[in-house]
Amino acid sequence: VQLVESGGGVVQPGGSLSLSCATSGFSLRAFTIHWVRQAPGKGLEWVALVSGHGHNKFYADSLKGRFTISKDDYNVFLQMHGLSFEDTATYYCVKEHMTGWPNLEHWGQGTLIAVSS
Amino acid sequence: SSELTQDPAVSVALGQTVRITCQGDSLRIFSASWYRQKPGQAPELVIYNESDRPSGIPARFSGSRSGNTASLTISGAQAEDEADYYCNSRDTNRIHVVFGGGTRLTVL
Numbered sequence: 001v002q003l004v005e006s007g008g009g010v011v012q013p014g015g016s017l018s019l020s021c022a023t024s025g026f027s028l029r030a031f032t033i034h035w036v037r038q039a040p041g042k043g044l045e046w047v048a049l050v051s052g053h054g055h056n057k058f059y060a061d062s063l064k065g066r067f068t069i070s071k072d073d074y075n076v077f078l079q080m081h082g083l084s085f086e087d088t089a090t091y092y093c094v095k096e097h098m099t100g101w102p103n104l105e106h107w108g109q110g111t112l113i114a115v116s117s
Numbered sequence: 118s119s120e121l122t123q124d125p126a127v128s129v130a131l132g133q134t135v136r137i138t139c140q141g142d143s144l145r146i147f148s149a150s151w152y153r154q155k156p157g158q159a160p161e162l163v164i165y166n167e168s169d170r171p172s173g174i175p176a177r178f179s180g181s182r183s184g185n186t187a188s189l190t191i192s193g194a195q196a197e198d199e200a201d202y203y204c205n206s207r208d209t210n211r212i213h214v215v216f217g218g219g220t221r222l223t224v225l
Contacts, residue, residue, distance in 0.1 A: 034214065036160075044152070044160065044203050046214035058212045092159055102205050102214040103150045103165035110159055 001025040001106045003033075003093045008111030015083050019111060021076040021093030029053060032096045033076045034104060035069065037089035047091070049101070050076060080113075088115045119143035119208045121217035128223040129194045137189045139204030139217045147207040149187035151180060154201045154219075163202075164189060191222075199224045 007019040021033065035047040048059045048069040057069050068079040076093055090110040097103035121141040129135035139149055148167035152160040162171050164180035167187065177192045187206070191198055204217040 036214075036216075043201075043219040044154075044205075044216040046205075046216060049212075049214070056212075060213065097162065097165050097171070099166055099169075101212075102207055103162065104152070104160075104205070104214075105162050105165070105171065107159040107161070 001095065003095060003106060003108035005091060005093045005108045005111035008091065008113045010114045010116055011083055012117055013084055013115055015115075016079070016081045017083060017113060018080070019078040019091055019093075019113075021078075021108060023074055023076065023093075023095070026095065027052075028071065028074060028076070031098075032056075032101060033071065034094045034096070034101075035076075035078050036092045036094055036104070036107075037087075038092070038110075039086075039089040042089075045089075048078065083113070083115045085115050087113060089113060119206070119210075119213075119215045121149075121204055121206060121215050123202075123204060123217040123220045125218070126221045126223065128225055129191070130225050131196060132193050134190065134192045135194050135222065137191075137202050137220045137222065139187045139189075139206075140185055141206065141215070141217075142185055143206050143209045143215065144182060144185045144187050146209060148182060149180070149204045149206045151178075151187075151189045152203045152205070153198075154203065156200075160203065194222075194224050196224050198222060
């Protein structure tokens, strides 16, 4: 099982960015995928999830509708708009354990987003 | 929304037993999972469904729950167990995931 995030970088406040998570070693249709973020020196914060079939999507309240999660057969995406300094974090793509949520079994290495002017 | 509370820091002498706790109303209904995060690394699942261990996690790691408190116990802590530990669970009323603030474990 592998999850590889990409798309991080430096973005100005108010800007947009799209993250990708390339998956392999399992059927993406069979598992829910989550995005979890971690601000520098801080704890883990759940961001969003998308179900295996893609029909169910849920988001943390703190995002205020600025993020959109989506997927295709092999990749999961996170589109982010209206970025603020508080969105600066490492973003992890995570596959659920077979027993379901919130058991987050396989984590990517993370991709760093820095919101800076 | 639900919240999970953890002690910010805990220490244990090498070879001794340590318990890390996680409190929250959602734990009266739902089980907790636990994650270990070493510096510069992604988190790693060490306990799921309250007390199950993924393959490869040493047997010294165990989990339990009582009332609104979930616990991660490390029996015979090793130097390599020094890390940040996070609990998570389901939100009580919504399909959301909640994390505790994390506990930094120091092995003396």
